[in-house]
Amino acid sequence: MHGISWQSVDHSLDECIKCNICTAYCPVASITDLFPGPKYSGPQAQRFRENGQPHSPDHAVDYCSGCRVCNEVCPSGVKIAELNARARAQIVADHGLPLRNRLLGRNELLGKAGSLAPGLANFALHNPISRIVAEKVMGIAKEAPLPTWSRDGTFVDWMKRTASQRLRSDKKVVYFHGCATMHYEPFVGKAAVAVMEHHGYEVIVPPQNCCGLPMLSNGEFKAAEGYHRNNVAHLGGYALAGYPVIGTSTSCTLTLKEEAPELLDMHGEAVTSLKMGTWDIFEWLMEIYDAGELRTDFQEMEMVLPYHAPCQARAHRVGKPALEILALIPGVDVRESHARCCGIAGTYGYKVEKYQIAMDVGQELFDFVLDQGEEVEYSACDSETCRWQMEHGTDLPSRHPIEILAAAYGLYDMETRELVEQAT
């Protein structure tokens, strides 16, 4: 059994002044009384988790979506969401994991399996009958916005296919694509590569694993640790040598930076250099912008663009770099969402008992997007599952900000999601 460490959060517990600000802002506690809120499930319940207390306070902690809104607003720096994540892991360690959560945690495996025969997999997953079966047998909500597998190969297939056209340069970056870009949305990776090459960087894509976040949020710490070890083995050397490791999935990059090292208590040199060397792509672009090196050969794009910084991006605590960069594009009128959460929170909203909670939580975001007017064609958000949820909740297509930036450089077609040079 994997021992759950409480080390890095325990000290923050005593900082709690019981002000309940976290509860006032928690989007889940706002809409359901199945979850008593962060103060109760976090610092308060923690007191009863110590020293083999007989009664676990954790019947409800599974309803915490892990969005971290509580951490953001707490005036005392209590790491509430991490307390909750550890409590979930303790439950899994004690009682095991339902098959459904095991499956949802295996994003990478699912991605790989489906990519073997995407047409078949898409059919198998998306036809109404199998969705009903999945709900009845597995507890995966039949309405939830599941992705579709890419039909023209994975992202790495594309990198291989286009190897001869890829830029070679002394300036190099490493790209962490994550499972979603690999199997479902290779076009996000293509847009990212195009933008990085546009700035004169050669993009290296070493072998890599799932970041392990789906497992961490389902409490499967042991399996996540294996994934993180592999990633450190593949990427740590680059980070140590000073290459930025850049990702387009804000949740993957957050996991490499903080979630994995902290929750799993991994603090070796390679782990730490990967942590310190990992960047969200817009965080990195902002750094380039600050150094006066961001290219501004933008094409004018007339559009009203509602942008939602996902919870996972806000948890990086680097502000909203995508918002600032998109605002540089002439003609783009970026509207900043102040909604707390889209609701989906990784795999949370896929679970049948949480689907409706996730939709209710997301309502303030859906309303915000729809309130921006008739002319809105797309919304934007950095995280894949949040985009799928936003599309589900608003019926409007959603794009990764890097797709919009690539389009502004004339490299990418936002509608077909193809690189421009490839369009035939």
Add this chain to the structure above:
Amino acid sequence: MLDLLVIGAGLSGMMAAYAAARDGLRVRVIAKGLGSMHWSAGGVDLLGYLPGEEDAVVTPLTALDALPAGHPYRIPGQEGVTEALALFQEIMGQSGLAYTGAPSADSNLSLPSPVGAARPVYLAPAGQRGGDLDDDAPILVMGFQGMRDFYPELIAENLTRLGHPARADFLPLDMITNLRDRNTIQLALALDEPERAKRLGQALKVRVRSGERIGLPAILGLDEHPRTLEILAAESGAPVFEIPTLPPSAPGVRLHKALRATLLDAGVRVEAGMEAMGFEREGKRIRWVETETAARPLKHRASHFLLATGGILGGGIDSDHTGKAWEVVFGLPLTTPQARSQWFRPEFLDPRGQPVFRGGVPVNNEWQPVDGDGQVVYENVWAAGNVLAHTDPILERSLEGVAIATGVAAGQAIVQRAGGHA
């Protein structure tokens, strides 16, 4: 690059940011969390007590001149303080949260506190104004069965004892919500729904007696507060007002949200969850402030920096068990005694106050922190609000007044300096 980075999203930081942005500066506000205002009862205290005096102040504006030299109010003086408060009233009015004071500009209102004591307040939001204890109308204090943080019987009993006739009554909490265990903010959000407000208003109509006014817990709507108030008054047929609750406090959250929205309109973003942990300087100039992130520290470059992090209770000043105290962002010199034995006077309720709460960052007349010799510590750093030395806002009952007056004045001082540089 930013012209001004404000550190702290309390009243002083937000007002300073507004004063600077209004004059064209590019401003951003960063904060560790969303603190202070969420505990505030939502009113503005100007001055309730002079240090060393037992009797409450009757004419707060005039009394400002009687404060010791060095008190932050003495820098802007009566005129500057009045001007800053007017700016605050103007922007709150535009946000639909009108703040007004007593009919005579130089006196405090007397309003019921969360326990039914008489609370001197200089400016009150419209929702609390109806609780004016100089008005003779008897009060029906209406609570909700099962609601925490609000005690109608205690309030009514205390008010009656003070000579303000009041009685307590209860309605079922499911008038407002069917969910269990709701806190004040969640209840306020529920009352943003016009249908619920209407239902509550009709229930109040049945309970209220002719000639009474109704005091309710401060949960009368969050984002739609003015509309909720209107519906309740219309449906109940009686004047309705709010009595502050224990934190988190809806009037404080409304204030916070209104200021944040005002700043956004002025082009200023407020970023929470950013804890300042270091800085880089070049001689006597700060180049950037660093905040904690998931990996590397984030650099916030700006040409001017305003420290508005709050005092020892707000987190801007920290201390260890020996009583050593330090300013958390720049390590600025403090007037706070550096030994715990000197923090407190023998009598805890000594009217002169406690040295530890009066301590803070000393500044010059331009709001720039100075050292023991009166020399400016950093050329491009200013300070405002509760982090300042020579004021004890809790004892003086001057918390919001000091925040607003010093925030606006410091923002203006920075505008002047920025203009001078351009």
